[in-house]
Amino acid sequence: MKxxxxxxxxxxxxxxxxxxxxxxxKSGLFAASKKSVSTGYDKAWLRDNxxxxxxxxxxxxxxxxxxxxxxxxxxxLKHEEKIDWAxxxxxxxxxxxxxxxxxxxxxxxxWEEWGFKQHDCIGAILFKIGELEVDRKIxxxxxxxxxxxxxxxxxxxxxxxxxxDPDSGMWEENQEIHASSVGACVAGLQKVSQIRKINxxxxxxxxxxxxxxxxxxxxxxxxxxxxxLLSLIYPYDIVNKEQRNDxxxxxEYHLEKNMGVIRYKxxxxxxxxxxxxxxxxxxTMGLSWLAIIYEKLGKQNMAKHYIEKTLNTITxxxxxxxxxxxxxxxxxxxxxxxWAESLFIVALHKFQNEFSEKVK
Numbered sequence: 001m002k003x004x005x006x007x008x009x010x011x012x013x014x015x016x017x018x019x020x021x022x023x024x025x026k027s028g029l030f031a032a033s034k035k036s037v038s039t040g041y042d043k044a045w046l047r048d049n050x051x052x053x054x055x056x057x058x059x060x061x062x063x064x065x066x067x068x069x070x071x072x073x074x075x076x077l078k079h080e081e082k083i084d085w086a087x088x089x090x091x092x093x094x095x096x097x098x099x100x101x102x103x104x105x106x107x108x109x110x111w112e113e114w115g116f117k118q119h120d121c122i123g124a125i126l127f128k129i130g131e132l133e134v135d136r137k138i139x140x141x142x143x144x145x146x147x148x149x150x151x152x153x154x155x156x157x158x159x160x161x162x163x164x165d166p167d168s169g170m171w172e173e174n175q176e177i178h179a180s181s182v183g184a185c186v187a188g189l190q191k192v193s194q195i196r197k198i199n200x201x202x203x204x205x206x207x208x209x210x211x212x213x214x215x216x217x218x219x220x221x222x223x224x225x226x227x228x229l230l231s232l233i234y235p236y237d238i239v240n241k242e243q244r245n246d247x248x249x250x251x252e253y254h255l256e257k258n259m260g261v262i263r264y265k266x267x268x269x270x271x272x273x274x275x276x277x278x279x280x281x282x283x284t285m286g287l288s289w290l291a292i293i294y295e296k297l298g299k300q301n302m303a304k305h306y307i308e309k310t311l312n313t314i315t316x317x318x319x320x321x322x323x324x325x326x327x328x329x330x331x332x333x334x335x336x337x338x339w340a341e342s343l344f345i346v347a348l349h350k351f352q353n354e355f356s357e358k359v360k
Contacts, residue, residue: 009352012311013059013345019319020055020341024064028071029104033322033334041322041334044104046072046121047170050128052338054235055345062138069132069140072125075107076149083152087159098122098156100172115168117175119160120231122153123184127236130191147197154192154200157185163207169220170228171263176220180228182211187236212238217246219264225250226264230289234296248293251286259313259324261286272326279326284313288343295350303351310344320344 023031025044030052033041049068056064076083076098083098091097099109100118129150132138141147162185169178186208193200212232216239219226229247232239239247255262260282263269270281291306314320320340321331 009348013348013352015318016320016341016345016348017055017059019336020052020338020345021064023052023336023338024068025104027104027107028067028069029102030068030338031104032339033337037333039333041337042104043101043110045101046075047100047118047124048339050121050124052342053128055342055349057132057136058346058349062136065132066138066140069125069129071107073140073146073149075102076153077145078107079109080149080152083149083156087152087155090159090161090165097160115172115175117167118169118172118181119157119162119165119167120170120178120181120184120228122157123162123181123186123188126150126153126157126188126192127184130188130193130195134191134194141195150192150195151198154189154198154204157189158201158204163204163211170231171269174222176222177211177215178220178226178228179212179215180219180226180231182208182215183232183236183238186212187238190238216243217250223264225254227251227255227261227283227286227289228263230286230293234289234293248290252290255286256290257282258309258327259329260284261290270323270325270332272328281323281325281332283323283340284310284320285322285337285340285343287313288340288347291347292343292350295347300351303347307347307351310347 025031029044030049031042032045032048035042049072053065053068086096094117097117100116100121101110102108103110129140132140141150163182164177166175166177167181168175169181186205189200189205192198218224219229230251233244233247251261254265262280262282266277267280268276272279287306287310291303291310294302294306313324315331315335319336321335322337322340323332324330
């Protein structure tokens with residue numbers, strides 16, 4: 001059995017924190033991948049920034065976290081009029097919904113036609129603002145403008161009727177009612193309701209849980225299992241033991257591969273097969289995600305297993321890519337992926353702390 005040395009884990013963690021920090025713009029927003037990449041991943045997604053900040057929160061670098069969430073709040077304030085219109089009347093076109101991706105310098109939307117109706121990113125931001133304010137005692141909302149825009153995000157989720165409004169979900173593809181999107185909104189509304197001055201109608205949460213009860217452990221009507229379901233276990237923690245176990249069993253049995261976890265069966269994104277079947281891309285972040293979950297469950301041997309698998313995905317340049325092509329060690333150009341780097345840091349940090357306690 002390989003013995004982990006604390007100093008080695010610290011060295012690896014520091015390196016990947018530096019890699020992740022290199023993706024941050026002066027505004028505080030993070031690119032999804034390198035700023036020089038030609039794939040479009042030089043832009044800033046709300047969802048990616050949520051996940052990229054988890055690493056800095058885990059190691060206690062709240063200055064970085066606060067800077068990023070200041071930028072996110074400023075994005076919403078910049079587009080407040082659009083949010084107001086969506087609150088007054090449920091949007092009747094995709095472009096009228098809150099956009100999930102922005103120019104990291106100007107905070108302007110990108111207007112290409114793609115799956116940009118994504119409710120989970122709003123739920124994610126509300127969840128983290130609530131968690132930071134209430135659980136961590138980290139002040140994110142500085143003035144009345146901040147409270148006002150957060151309240152409007154709550155009212156927005158009510159207006160769009162998130163619990164049965166199909167969206168493109170975490171992977172920005174076909175519109176369905178996704179358990180991962182509904183769950184993110186439920187978690188966000190629950191957490192932000194604990195902030196003084198923010199009013200959340202309890203029915204908004206009840207309706208979301210009702211839909212989850214009907215969908216889970218599926219991701220959607222068309223998808224039996226999906227990597228995105230792991231978000232309901234971590235970071236949101238809104239599923240019961242039976243739902244959690246079903247999700248883990250299905251993800252590990254149907255989706256886990258050697259260099260990562262495929263998102264879902266017959267995923268066409270970077271699929272090595274010209275027909276788009278059976279050779280789905282292997283997402284590295286899925287391995288760290290599973291490690292974090294098993295750490296939370298106190299199953300250290302399983303956590304160690306997935307950390308070792310993640311270590312094997314690190315490139316010769318010391319970066320964790322978005323994906324590896326099926327059954328290969330060939331990564332795609334989105335290297336490093338900030339989301340993958342962040343989850344690896346979280347997994348490493350939590351495992352290191354557990355291991356250190358045991359050897360004292």
